Amino acid sequence: MEPLASRMRPKNFDEVYGQDHLLSKHGVLTKMIEKKKYLSFILYGPPGTGKTTIAKLFSDKSMLDTYFFNASTDNKAKLKDILDMTAYHDVLIIVDEIHRMKTDIQDYLLPFLESGKAIMIGLTTLNPYQSINMAIRSRCHLYEIKALSDKDIEAAILNAIQYLDHDIHLTDDALAAIIRASNSEIRSALNLLESASLVVDDGQKITSNIIRKLAGKPQLSLDDHENHYFEMLSALQKSIRGSDVDASIHYLARLLTLGDLEIIFRRLIVIAYEDIGLANPTMGQKVLAAIQAAKMTGLPEARIPLSVIVVDMALSPKSNTAYSALDKAMEDFQNGLAGPIPKHIDNKYIKQHPDSYKYPHNDPGSLNSQTHLPDNLLDKTYYVPKDESAYEKALKDRLKLIDSIKGYKRKG
Known part of the structure; x- marks a missing residue:
């Protein structure tokens, strides 16, 4: 039987939650369809927010011959087969995980994007300004898919109740519990709602206790490439930069729970030189020593040297003068301000x-x-x-x- 989340997949732009800036009556994607003026664009944002759904809806409404390409697993030969079709008509290519696209594949694709013979929709959970090659980025429009609010998740849940196989009632506490456990993903919320509907009889109430038992541990993403992981890394850096020691420890705890030490190590090294810099120039060596200790002990003990160094970094004097000087010099040179x-x-x-x-x-x-x-x-x-x-x-x-x-x- 088709899962509830699949049955609830939007069939029109106005059924997509939380993306009115793109899909409303005056949204740019709506206008592209209306005017039949198709531009290449990249959709970026957290998982479960509708990027793939929007791309498929755009494909359906554009009536363009559409092909799917996964930049992680598909090769140049497949792309060549797709682009060979432009000899007969324009094509639409939906490129999943576009941030993983290899340079030789990008180089082959670029002339087709420039000529307009191929329209591309790129999908990524990463910030394209940091993760996507400028050659591709400069030929596409970048559209952020926003994180879903609690109201968006609530609306989706209440709408989905009528599509369940039998009549159930959802208490307000249960609704709130599903929203909390969903990790801001509609798909997760609908899956949890569907599971809960299976353990109650027709006409019964789904309570918060039922939801908590089914949800178990709150959903935590372990994918270090997802946008909200980088948001937490950014929050850690801003907390250390702002000398807020308690906030620094809080975000370190959240990142350690997700389990990827390497990405934490890299960020701490950056902070040591970007935010502490010449105010405490031995901090770089201390960070490297703490990282080495964390690598030797592994989790869970790695948290101990990392906690020490994060507290030290948060309370340290701060200076960004060195790299700010370099950035100004690089900007001058890039703007043609140089000399013999x-x-x-x-x-x-x-x-x-x-x-x-x-x-x-x-x-x-x-x-x-x-x-x-x-x-x-x-x-x-x-x-x-x-x-x-x-x-x-x-x-x-x-x-x-x-x-x-x-x-x-x-x-x-």
Whole structure:
């Protein structure tokens, strides 16, 4: 017998919950269908929010010849077979897990997207700005599929009751329990509702006790690629950055419950250098030591060194001055703000004019007045130190001395 979740799969855009920004009367996907103007786009958002459903509905309404391609398992030969059909008519390709698409497959697909002979709908749980190659991303419109609210889940449950095989009554407490256990996924909520309907007789009530027994442990996603996992990692970083030690421990607990240590390790290393940086430069070494201890002990003991280092990081002074300086320099270069390397530090020129380069180690304090930025950038300031920690205050004092010798007038 067809499961309830399958029977409840939307047949029209207005039956999809929580995505009115795309599917309402004035939504962009609705307008594409109305005007028969089909653009390639990527749908990204948490699992269970309707990405695949929306793609299939779009396919049905567009009447385009549609093919499905899984970037994790399908190969270039299959894509070539699909794209060969563009010799006869335009095609729609629904690409699941588009963030896993290999470079050679992307390169083969790009000309077809550019010509419009192939329309693509990409599906991913990841943030496309971080996970999808820019070549593909720049040729697609990016549409976020929003996490479902409790009201969305409630509406779906109440609508589904009439499709059950026998008459049941759902108490308010039971409704709330299903919503809590659903992990914001309509499919999970409907599966739990259907299970509950099997353990009560016709006309009986489904209570919260029944739901709790059926639900067991609250649903926790173990997929480290899902969007809400990255949201928790981000929450951990923001808590440490904000020096909120209790919140930092809270999000560490949630992440450890999901069980993937490697992704926690990587994020802690990033935090050590992005948010603590020069305010406490030994933190990077301490984080690596804690990670090594966690790897040697494994779970559940790994939580012990990780708890110590997270508390230390949360309470540490913070500075982002180093990487902020680099980001500003990279932005200038990418915007064309650069210049020739000064001759006195250009090896080719130095070979012809050895006296042009002043070797700092020959000068008192290993300092001299020679500058090294391109001439058109001599008034630029990238690094602006803080003096909120003893270490960076010492760097600031040293920088003042250096600037005075070189004649720099530092901004900020």
